[in-house]
Amino acid sequence: MSSSRWLAVFAAACVLVLGLAACGGSDSSSSSNTETGSSENGSGGEALSAEVSGEIAGAGSTAQEAAQKAWIAEFENANGSATISYDGVGSGGGREKFIAGAVAFAGSDTPLSEEEGELGKAIKRCGPGELVEVPDYISPIAIVYNLPGVEELKLEPETLAKIFNQEIENWNDPEIEKENPGVELPETRIVPVNRSDESGTTENFTDYLSQIAPSVWTHEVSGEWPVKGGEAASGTSGVIEAVAAGEGAIGYADASQAGELGKALIKVGNTWAEPSPEAAAKVLDLSKEDPELEQGQKNVIAFEIDRKTEASGVYPIILVSSLIGCTKYKSADEAALVKAYFEYATSPEGQELSAEASGAAPLSSALTEKVEAAVGAIE
Amino acid sequence: MSSVDTTTNAGQLLATASGGRRRRGDRIFSNTAVIAAVTILALLVGVAVFLVTEGYPALTASSAELPKGESFLSYVAPLAFGTCLAGVLAMIIAVPLAVAVALFITHIAPARIALTLGFFVDLLAAIPSIIYGLWGIFVLGPAAVPAMKWLEEKLGWIPIFEGPASITGRTMLVVGLVLAVMILPIVSAVAREVFSQTPRKLQEGAQALGATRWEMIRTTVLPFGKSSVISGAMLGLGRALGETMAVAIILSVSGGVTFNLIGQANPSTIAANIALNFPESSGLAINLLIATGLVLFVITLATNFLARMIIARSNAQ
């Protein structure tokens, strides 16, 4: 009987502690967090001119999620009475919610397009000429592999396409060996790892493959991986863990999450390109804006990414994610808050923070100018 | 039930004879019960209506309009197959184990630790499904890889062990195991409850006739609890068929209909497919996913119908 008494006392004590924490926490959290905030990054407050307040919600791409978390944290530190939330429901969900007016802004891995009529609907939601779409997150997609003992792996685009199309089956295939002289490649079976969930990373990677090796990669470009029979994992973390778990596995994922895994060098022109943030950001500078995706809207910046570029120091397998908003909102406070947040996210300080927190590539200075002009139009 | 009816009527006659106040209490109570029952039906009808109205556009669209360019039937068939395969696998593993666990706790273990053991088994039910997913990827999958390689080598001639064995272990077999662990506490809790309530006099009677413990269990406890165990198993099957997150995280989804349990190309399940594709979908794609949800609804309906028939038939004996 005494053991159950002790159990009851223990249970009551736990409940008490949790209750006290819940009650007392709201007071202590604000003080402890301003301390964390100022010690982490004191420059955050300088990017904003005046304090804004209110509550807005955003939703969309999970690729941007880590960056958005960091921006929201720093922004809320500088603006104590502003609350921003960002739901990582996925780019499609974010776009839908934005069009329906359920959220104030959205993050999307693919620009709004006329495929499902989304661009038209978004323009309708904001009003003609009032749609804002700017790139805010550029991330290199690394080709990660698990081959113990192989420090450096060089892959030509066509070889890469053949590997992921399951045309090359073993690592010691002559085509791979040709590009990697002097490297001891084992006989292991190649296990290509792809995303099982629909994702912007897949869409960007298949876009690259279809542009650079159209004779090999004949599949349609989409967010859903088209080749059956490989190893499929859910989420960036899933792909990384799957590649790490099996010897001979190769996959594609956000470079910042690669951790200890090897990253392949891809041939661009005559050089071998590494998936670094700087190399990724350069691609946008070399790409042209796509009039079909912009539809003459003056605050929409959408690129047709030039994957076939042969310039040096450029890594073309990238994911470009954008912020979508309007220039006018129902309330002036909401507009001010959105403007302040967008301005912060796309500012050099914001981009530096996102690079630190999520490994993204900061927007180049030329691009930042264009973006700031578009964001400045928000009233 | 009929004996209760006649005594209820008799009791009610007596009750009405002693005044209308009792009748009002009865009416209020029975009406509340009926309202609750109707609310639940309404809720369920609401879910069904939701599935049908949202799924309808995809059901009536032609193959060309649908996102994948294939007909609805060929889209949903592998998913339905995967769902049923995972569910059956989970049941085959979990139900015998759950019955054994329940018997152990109620009849074999010393009374003092029995309750604590029950407590620990119930704790399994509390573990969030994502944790099962992470456990599947990080622990069970890698641990299963050598076993699957062995199965491919020695028993590869059986279609379910055809291979080639996955190198990460994220296969239908592992998913079946994880689902079995997830539904074990549900089935065993129901079984435990009913086994422990087997009337003493039945059990003691058997023992007085000289039956060994197993014979007593076989002749009194198991028949008494049979229909409840089937009920519990159906509850577990429902959970297994509808499990979303764990399957979505673990399963390597890259194939169609196949009985190969240890390979890397597996069909997805309906619920996991919705979870994996919903975030990036818009427009007709969403309708398509919800239409698959409707199909799952129908599958659950069918299996439960079957189960009720089995229970009714075994009770009639």
Added chain:
Amino acid sequence: MTPPPDNSAALSTRSVLAGEGSGGGTLPDWAPYGAFGGALVFCAAVLAALGWFTVALMLVFGCLVAIVAIYAWSRPVEGRRRAKDRAITMAIVAAFGIAMAPLISLLYEVVKRGAAGISWEFFTSDARGAITGGGAEHAIVGTLIITACAVVISVPIGLMAAIYMNEYGRGPLLRALTFFVDVMTGIPSIVAGLFAYALFELFLGPGIQMGIMGSLALSVLMIPIVIRSAEEVLKIVPNHLREASYALGTPKWKTITKVVLPTAFAGLVTGVMLATARIIGETAPLLVTTGVVSSLNTNPFQGRMQNLAVYAYNEYRSPGVMKQASYDRAWAAALTLIAIVMILNVIARLVYRRYKTEIR
């Protein structure tokens, strides 16, 4: 002097009547343990000789061999029926052990990985303004509130429906209800979430995310479990208790509340605990209904609310550059969830022990 009574004839007659073999003896008390130990050693030796030794294989084959061994050992000594009893008992114990293995593995992993993320900060601060790090207080409070609301919605409705099905039900309504409750158990969790979201969207417009929506979605998942287990437990309450009550002239509703429910009380508590445990870790429906937010919110009727399951999932999915710290927090959130359920379970067990009534 009379010789001591020779009862060997009686003994052998008894054993023949009981259908036993030639033996009338018993194995020593340590027999099962000896058989198991011996089987393990034997299997270990064989596996080592074949070069396939692993702990798991040894245990699995050891169990199988032990069952055969105890049967073979007991059969000549105690007779066929006893031997069968022993073998099946050993099989049941082995099955229990196998069933416990994943539980132990899971608990071990969660505790080991979760302990790295537990800190005072984890419990007392939310994630507002914390770029890396921050606590999960908002998630913990959110989980408690959402779950409490779900229980408040589900238990009365579920219990009354089970009472209806068991005590009042007849005809088409009963058949329909029975059938559809079964169906409800199979609703995927994400569909429940989408349904709740669509329902609120119908009445309140798009974009609404509230704690109570999550509770509604969870209720859809919880109610069938509550009904099913309540129904099973109510069914077992013997009719003679009800009949005795009616014979005394008690009205039906009093019979139910004063006789049937108290008898079934302990089982009902178990059913509610089971249902609560099931939904407390649900992620998918909450992802689409309650949203994600980093600040503390204690009002379920207004604004987004974070909860532990979604928090853990987000930390795993979008860990940012400090990957290990995020993973640690995800496991710590899982550990907290299990701790909460354990505490609730302890309370339920105490209630169960206090009120358990046996049926004689």
